Amino acid sequence: MPDVPFRGGGYATRPRRWVGLVVMIALLGLWWLGSARGWISPIALPPPQDVLAAFRDLFVTGRIWDHLGASLYRLGMGWFFGSLAGITVGLAMGLSRSVRGGAGPLVAALFPVPKIALLPLFIVWFGVVGEGSKVATILFGAFFPTVINTLAGVDNVDRGLIRMGQSFGLSRWAIVRKIILPGAAPSILSGMRISSSICIVLLIAAEMIGAQNGVGAYILFAGANYALGQLIAGVMILSMLGLTVAWLIGLVEKRLLAWRG
Amino acid sequence: MRLGVENISHHYGETEVLRDVSLTVQPGRIICLIGPSGCGKSTLLRMIGGLERPDKGRVRMDGAASPDSLNPLTYIFQDFALLPWRTAAGNVSLVLEGHNLPRARREAIIADVLARTRLSDFADALPRQLSGGMRQRVAIARALAVSPEVLLMDEPLSALDAQTRELLMDDLVALWARQPFSAVYVTHNLAEAVRMGHAIVILSRRPGQVREIVEVDIPLEERAARIDELALLQRRLWEMMRDEAEAADREIANA
Ligand SMILES: Nc1ncnc2c1ncn2[C@@H]1O[C@H](COP(=O)(O)OP(=O)(O)OP(=O)(O)O)[C@@H](O)[C@H]1O
Numbered sequence: 001m002p003d004v005p006f007r008g009g010g011y012a013t014r015p016r017r018w019v020g021l022v023v024m025i026a027l028l029g030l031w032w033l034g035s036a037r038g039w040i041s042p043i044a045l046p047p048p049q050d051v052l053a054a055f056r057d058l059f060v061t062g063r064i065w066d067h068l069g070a071s072l073y074r075l076g077m078g079w080f081f082g083s084l085a086g087i088t089v090g091l092a093m094g095l096s097r098s099v100r101g102g103a104g105p106l107v108a109a110l111f112p113v114p115k116i117a118l119l120p121l122f123i124v125w126f127g128v129v130g131e132g133s134k135v136a137t138i139l140f141g142a143f144f145p146t147v148i149n150t151l152a153g154v155d156n157v158d159r160g161l162i163r164m165g166q167s168f169g170l171s172r173w174a175i176v177r178k179i180i181l182p183g184a185a186p187s188i189l190s191g192m193r194i195s196s197s198i199c200i201v202l203l204i205a206a207e208m209i210g211a212q213n214g215v216g217a218y219i220l221f222a223g224a225n226y227a228l229g230q231l232i233a234g235v236m237i238l239s240m241l242g243l244t245v246a247w248l249i250g251l252v253e254k255r256l257l258a259w260r261g
Numbered sequence: 262m263r264l265g266v267e268n269i270s271h272h273y274g275e276t277e278v279l280r281d282v283s284l285t286v287q288p289g290r291i292i293c294l295i296g297p298s299g300c301g302k303s304t305l306l307r308m309i310g311g312l313e314r315p316d317k318g319r320v321r322m323d324g325a326a327s328p329d330s331l332n333p334l335t336y337i338f339q340d341f342a343l344l345p346w347r348t349a350a351g352n353v354s355l356v357l358e359g360h361n362l363p364r365a366r367r368e369a370i371i372a373d374v375l376a377r378t379r380l381s382d383f384a385d386a387l388p389r390q391l392s393g394g395m396r397q398r399v400a401i402a403r404a405l406a407v408s409p410e411v412l413l414m415d416e417p418l419s420a421l422d423a424q425t426r427e428l429l430m431d432d433l434v435a436l437w438a439r440q441p442f443s444a445v446y447v448t449h450n451l452a453e454a455v456r457m458g459h460a461i462v463i464l465s466r467r468p469g470q471v472r473e474i475v476e477v478d479i480p481l482e483e484r485a486a487r488i489d490e491l492a493l494l495q496r497r498l499w500e501m502m503r504d505e506a507e508a509a510d511r512e513i514a515n516a
C-alpha cells in the first residue's frame with residue numbers, strides 16, 4: 001500500500017533573510033554596472049559614486065547635522081506634543097459623554113483635511129521664519145490619528161475590568177491609570193505608528209514649502225540644481241529616518257505590550 | 262456584619278426583572294442563589310454589592326463592618342476579570358494600592374493570600390500563562406486580600422471544566438473552614454449549590470421572586486463524603502425548579 005501523500009506546507013510566512021540581502025546587492029551591482037556602461041542615463045539615475053560623493057560632502061562639511069538636526073527637532077516636537085494632546089483629548093472623549101459630544105464633530109470635520117493645507121495658515125500665524133509653522137503642521141498631523149485610535153482603544157477596554165475596579169472601590173483616577181490606559185495602549189501605539197509616517201510626509205512637505213534647512217529643503221534644492229546624487233542621498237536619509245522611527249516604536253511596543261506574548 | 266435584602270423590585274424598561282425579593286445573609290453563612298436563566302440572579306447580585314440601584318427596596322448592612330475590612334462587599338466574577346498585563350501578585354496588589362498600606366504590609370498580605378490559594382510559585386506569572394482554575398484562584402486571592410465581610414460570587418466556576426470545578430470547590434470549602442466568610446453564591450449548577458450552600462434560595466422565572474429557601478444542615482466540610490444525601494437533596498431541588506425552568510425555556514423560545 002502506498003504512503004499517504006504529503007499535502008501540507010508551502011505557505012510559510014517566515015522570510016529567508018539572506019534572499020533579501022542578495023537582492024539588494026544584486027540591484028546595487030546592476031545600478032553601478034548600468035551607470036558605468038551608459039545603459040542608465042545620468043539624468044534618470046545618477047551613478048552610485050555621485051550619491052556617495054553627496055554623502056561624503058554632507059559629512060565633511062557637517063551640513064548633515066544642520067539638516068538632520070532641524071528635521072528631527074520639528075518632527076520630534078510636532079509628533080511628541082501632537083501625540084500627547086491626541087492621547088489627552090482621546091481619553092477625555094472616551095471618558096466623558098459631553099466632551100465626546102462637543103469634540104466629536106470637530107474631530108470628524110478636521111480629520112479628513114490634509115494637514116499640509118493648513119501650512120499657509122500657520123505661516124500667517126507664526127511667520128515664515130522660525131519653527132512654529134512647521135511644528136504646528138506636524139503637530140496637527142499627529143493629533144488626529146492619535147485621538148481616533150485612543151478613543152477606539154478606550155471604547156474597547158473590557159467593561160468587565162472597569163466594573164471589577166469599581167467593585168473594589170478603586171478611585172476614578174486609579175481606574176483610568178491602571179485599567180483604561182494600559183487597556184487602550186495597544187490601540188494608542190498603533191495610532192502613533194500611523195501618525196509617525198504621516199508626520200514624516202508632513203515634515204518633508206513643510207520643509208519643501210517654507211524652510212532653508214532640513215532634509216526636505218535639501219532634497220528640494222538638490223532637485224532645483226539637477227544635483228541628482230544629492231537628491232538620492234536625501235531620499236536615502238528619509239528611508240533611514242523612517243526605519244529608525246519604526247524601530248523605536250517597535251521597541252516601545254515590545255516593552256509595554258510584552259504581556260500580550 | 263449581617264446583610265439584609267429588603268423587598269427589591271426592578272424593571273429594565275418594560276421588562277420586570279425582580280419582584281419583591283427579600284433575603285438575609287448571616288455572618289459566616291453561604292447563601293446559594295439558583296433559578297432559571299434570565300430570572301435576574303446577576304442583577305440581584307449587582308444590587309447587593311452596590312453596583313446598580315434597584316427601582317424599589319434596599320440592601321442594608323446591619324452591624325459595623327470590621328475595621329480591617331478594606332472592601333466589605335467583594336465580588337468574584339465568572340470571567341475572573343484579571344488585568345492581563347499584571348502578574349498574579351500584581352493583580353492582587355491592584356486592590357491594595359489605594360489604601361495607603363505600608364509597603365511591607367501590602368507585600369505580606371499578597372504573600373499570605375497567594376499561599377492560601379496555593380499560588381506562591383506563580384506570583385510572577387501573567388494570567389495568560391495560568392490555567393483557568395489558577396486564574397480563578399488568583400481572583401479568589403485578590404478577593405481575600407481585602408478581607409471582605411461578604412463575598413459575592415456570580416457563577417464563579419462556570420467557565421471551568423468539571424474537574425477543575427471539583428478542585429476549586431474543595432479549595433473554597435477549605436478556605437471557609439479555616440476562616441468562615443459569608444457569601445452570596447449564584448450558580449446554575451445544583452451540584453455546586455448543595456456542596457456550597459448553608460441555605461439555597463430558589464428564584465422563580467422572570468420576574469424573579471423567592472420561591473423557596475432550603476436550609477442544608479450538613480456541615481460544609483462533611484459534604485464531599487456524604488454524596489448520597491446531597492444527591493437526594495439535589496433531586497429535590499430539581500423537582501422544585503423543573504417546571505419553572507421549562508416555562509422559562511419556552512418563554513425564551515417564544516420571545
Ligand atoms: N443592563 C441591562 N439592561 C437591560 N436588560 C438587562 C440588563 N441586564 C440584564 N437585563 C435583562 O434582565 C434579565 C435578568 O438578567 P440577569 O443577567 O440578571 O439574569 P440571570 O438570572 O443572571 O441569568 P443567567 O442565569 O443567564 O446568568 C434578563 O432578561 C436580561 O436580558
Ligand SMILES: [Mg+2]
Pocket residue numbers: 302303304415
Ligand atoms: Mg447571570
